[in-house]
Amino acid sequence: MSTPLLQDAGVPFDLFISSLTEQLDKAQASMAIKARLGKLPLTFAVKEVSLDLRAFVQILDDDIYLRPAGPGETEASSIKLQLTTITKPMIDENSVDYSTEDPKFSLREALGDQISETEQRQLERIGVRTVQQLNELKEKAGTDVIARLSRMPVNRLQQALLRAAAPRVTRVEPGAGTGPGDTSGRVHLSAPGLRPGRLPRVRAAGESVAVVGAEDGRIVLAPMASQLGCEAEVDFGDGQVARVELSDGRLGQWRPA
Structure with missing residues (x-):
């Protein structure tokens, strides 16, 4: 009824x-x-x-x-x-392909309390349904244009963009080593804050984490077994520092440098 x-x-x-x-x-x-x-x-x-x-x-x-x-x-x-x-x-x-974005990194999951259901619908009306689309639109059009088209307050949108641009773990490939000095395979990060030609500095558990690849907004790390699962500090330079746990599906967040 x-x-x-x-x-x-x-x-x-x-x-x-x-x-x-x-x-x-x-x-x-x-x-x-x-x-x-x-x-x-x-x-x-x-x-x-x-x-x-x-x-x-x-x-x-x-x-x-x-x-x-x-x-x-x-x-x-x-x-x-x-x-x-x-x-x-x-x-x-x-039509929109709703399977392209991993559910762990959906707009709602990534932005959390930085965005309301109403604001999410406002972004969806202009074609933004994933974190990747939000970051791409920011690079091409800028914050002011997104705010005007979606009718979102600029300060609320800036908070959402900051959260969306934080690094997130997209995949963990475990290694065979288990000792304190052994590497734990590879940890893949999505890193929209990455600048071309510059490798970020990464530290976890008080020691540096090896960066074995960085391009196209993605970083590949080779942490030690003892660092896997620990919170890592990712320093992009220019005062941009983020923290993210080195575990599959974890979302990072920015903090003051």
Whole structure:
């Protein structure tokens, strides 16, 4: 049963479209079964669907709701919808790939309390759904442009960007050594604060951590076994210092130099 809010406001526009296309999917599947089982040499299919609706439109919490007009309600808006077909390659080419970002490094997970649900929706409206996209947009457009397009306060956005740009452990490759001086394989970091041509200084457990690779915003470390799992200090230079635990999936944070 619908909640009182949905009964009064109608249904969300995206839910209406999803329900409509789901019904069309069922109709298409039914026609396909009939043609296959009946071995029909010729049958019919739905190519396009056009709808003229009389409905009231409301915006609640940035979502659009539709409520169909009832008898005698003459002030409703006229809404015309025309649905057409789309193939799987067209869907793959024109829709967002939600599997590209590791769930451990999603926008919500990375930014935590630095961003509210409303602010997250504001970023999603301009196409920013992952930490990587947020950092890329900052490099190309700058903080002021993101703040203006997303309608977020600049100071809130700067806090979010600072958190998003902190290093994070993307992968740990354990080594065979277990002694205090043995290396523990490799620790891969995503490091948006990395500057081209400059290796960061990394320390953990009171000793330096070997940096064996640094390019394209990524760092590869070769810590000793005793340093794995410890909090590391990553000094990018120019006063940029971050801390991150050398464990799989850990997110770092900035601190004053």
